[in-house]
Amino acid sequence: MSARLSSPSRRIAAIGAVVALVVALVATGIAIGQHAGGSGKREPATGSAGNSAPSADERQKVYAQLEKASVRRGGEDPLAVGKADAPVVLVEYADYQCSYCGKFTRDSQPELIKKYVDAGTLRIEFRNFPIFGKDSERAARASWAAGQQGRFWQFHDEVYAKTRKGDALAEDKLVDMARTSGVKDLDKFRDDLKGSAAEAAVKKDQEEGYSIGVQSTPTFLVNGRPIAGAQPMSAFDEAISQAEAAKKSAK
Template sequence: MSTQERSLKTYKATIVALAAAVVVLLAVIAQMASSRGATAAPAQATATATVTVTATPDGAGAAPAPEPTTRPSLSDEEIAEQERFLLETLPKRQADDPLAKGAVDAKVVLTEWADYRCPFCSVWAEETLPQLAKFIDDGTLRIEFRDLAIFGDESIKAATAARAAGNQGKYFEFQHALFAALPNQGHPDIEDAVVMGIVEELGLDAAKFQTDWADPALEEAVMADSAEAGAMGVSSTPSFVIGTQFISGAQPLEVFEQIIAEQAAQRG
């Protein structure tokens, strides 16, 4: 059984549990976000603090403080339960996960949901992600990528191409090259020539890549990731969970650095 197939079975097994937990989860995320200096909360949490974040193509993004609104009262036990979900269930921490980088036992896991046709996802991947390498290198941070294909078939096409590269151990190299090749504006189409040019540039086995790219299991895995995001109320890209903290949008590097440091300190 391939890594992608194992991941897909894991995704399917967790979708029902995720859907059942989503209402309380979103409320807890927003409550914790408000009390700990959050940058944003999911828009779906209508009974919680809501923030609109405006990111610009150069990667700058406003990080306004949440505006207090009516929130459900949650017990310490409920908050602790949802923190356990964010810390123990959401992160996969699989050693052979091609969509992850960093130590399996890192103090902090950053889960990212992105679409390859999202210009702000491209900006974040090109400008912010490389700056987080210091946290990965010292064992503090692990990054786990998940697809959220919201811009149609071309988004799925790009996501499956990246996974096909991941089958040859080059997921993030392909991701970086594809984002760099696409304009950071609009929702560009994914040209076969661009994809195969990256395959050649990375020295991948082109025949294996094309076979894997056409494998329906990869599209199923992309759709499973997207369904998981939907079950959690995550509907925009890029979105992130860092430890117990939710972030919406391509926020400035300093926001990520601060939250990673805070979450690492909380984990001891």
């Protein structure tokens, strides 16, 4: 379950399923960070052995590329939670009007934090990936603005506490949510929301997502392994376990 981009020009690389992405990248040798040309549509790709699935080694190479392209580990990143040197990093690309993103925030995020972040195993890095127009972009800038006062996660959870769309994400409504989230300086919040720094930060997240093939929300990368949509907790458990084991074996 995921919300998908409506603009054909932004359908740049399939990421709806892990195998589809791996096959496309391995077969065509696409470098991480390279956009597709034209409309972004690609011809169907096959694995390195005709129509066979990619090998485990091929998948791991692609995951390593995606991890390198997406993970930041900035120690002072207000849009991240967890130790900067945690062995596993989950990068989330999300839109504040995406109901599936809200479902993940309400259902899975608290359990991930309790089970893995608090234990030092996992770091979560959020990326603003607004795909539903101006209201989504405004909410994304607002979340960044809340982060400038150390209240990103509180604001993030407040926005996703229920499905909000359109006028529910108007500036005054966002200010109300910022107040509820404990943002102290609301004048600064308004200024930051409308400022060039917020716009640049959101654009950076978007361009990162586009460059690695994100085309729907929510999309997650667990040490580079893609998980698309609001998947059950078991999908995250499996990905985190495998990523942690891979890190240990690489030492």
